[in-house]
Amino acid sequence: KAGVTQTPRYLIKTRGQQVTLSCSPISGHRSVSWYQQTPGQGLQFLFEYFSETQRNKGNFPGRFSGRQFSNSRSEMNVSTLELGDSALYLCASSLDGYNQPQHFGDGTRLSIL
Amino acid sequence: EDQVTQSPEALRLQEGESSSLNCSYTVSGLRGLFWYRQDPGKGPEFLFTLYSAGEEKEKERLKATLTKKESFLHITAPKPEDSATYLCAVQAPFTGNQFYFGTGTSLTVIP
Numbered sequence: 001k002a003g004v005t006q007t008p009r010y011l012i013k014t015r016g017q018q019v020t021l022s023c024s025p026i027s028g029h030r031s032v033s034w035y036q037q038t039p040g041q042g043l044q045f046l047f048e049y050f051s052e053t054q055r056n057k058g059n060f061p062g063r064f065s066g067r068q069f070s071n072s073r074s075e076m077n078v079s080t081l082e083l084g085d086s087a088l089y090l091c092a093s094s095l096d097g098y099n100q101p102q103h104f105g106d107g108t109r110l111s112i113l
Numbered sequence: 114e115d116q117v118t119q120s121p122e123a124l125r126l127q128e129g130e131s132s133s134l135n136c137s138y139t140v141s142g143l144r145g146l147f148w149y150r151q152d153p154g155k156g157p158e159f160l161f162t163l164y165s166a167g168e169e170k171e172k173e174r175l176k177a178t179l180t181k182k183e184s185f186l187h188i189t190a191p192k193p194e195d196s197a198t199y200l201c202a203v204q205a206p207f208t209g210n211q212f213y214f215g216t217g218t219s220l221t222v223i224p
Contacts, residue, residue, distance in 0.1 A: 004156070033212070042216035043157075043200070056211050090156050098210055099144050099164070104156030 002027065004105035006091050012111045018079040021108045025072050025093030031055075032074040033102060034066060037088040049074055050097055078110075086112045116140050117203055119215035126222050129190045134218045136201035137183040144204040146184050148177050151198045151217070160186075160199075191222045 005024040013019050025032050033056075034046040045058035049068035066076045072093075078085055088109050092102035120135045138146065145164050149157035161170040163179035170177045174195065176187040186199055198217040204210055 006156075035214075043202075043214035045211050045213075048211065058211070092156075099204070101145075101147050101159045101162050102212060103159055104149075106154070106156045 006105035023091030029093035031097030035090045116213040117215040134186040140205035149200040
């Protein structure tokens with residue numbers, strides 16, 4: 001059974017640009033969550049999507065947005081990139097998001113120059 | 114206010130030297146407590162889910178336990194391949210069931 005797949009694995013951007021990250025969940029999983037991981041802050045919750053709807057949102061500015069498609073695949077977009085956006089962005093999926101473990105991809109390492 | 118606190122931040126053990134990692138939480142109405150292992154350059158790998166106080170789960174050299182305010186991950190006779198960062202997370206209903214992660218314990222097992 002294939003795990004969570006995130007693309008690309010690495011990205012280098014400059015300040016002011018925008019970026020789109022992609023996540024393919026485990027087959028049959030309908031809940032997809034996104035996290036930002038930095039050495040100082042640990043995993044910070046960005047948002048969760050279920051059945052193409054944003055069901056939950058963390059405390060990040062509006063520059064961070066996402067969407068989910070009918071096949072449960074999800075994308076995350078960050079506009080007007082800032083140096084502080086450099087991080088590992090992780091996607092996690094679960095069956096329906098309740099009382100179940102989330103399964104993570106290996107992330108996209110985003111570096112802002 | 115931190116929902117999840119893990120201690121210690123870092124732990125160095127000799128191979129075979131057993132120890133425990135702690136995860137304390139302040140959320141009420143816990144839906145589940147989850148333990149993960151994360152290797153450098155990888156995403157977190159799921160280890161255990163605990164749902165109620167008194168529950169225990171085991172896998173190889175790892176055993177997770179849960180009380181009303183904290184969880185322990187016991188590592189028995191660790192090997193160098195157990196070196197990783199161990200994360201715990203809690204899921205609570207009051208914020209839409211989102212997961213709150215601790216900042217992890219970095220474990221190094223020395224041969």
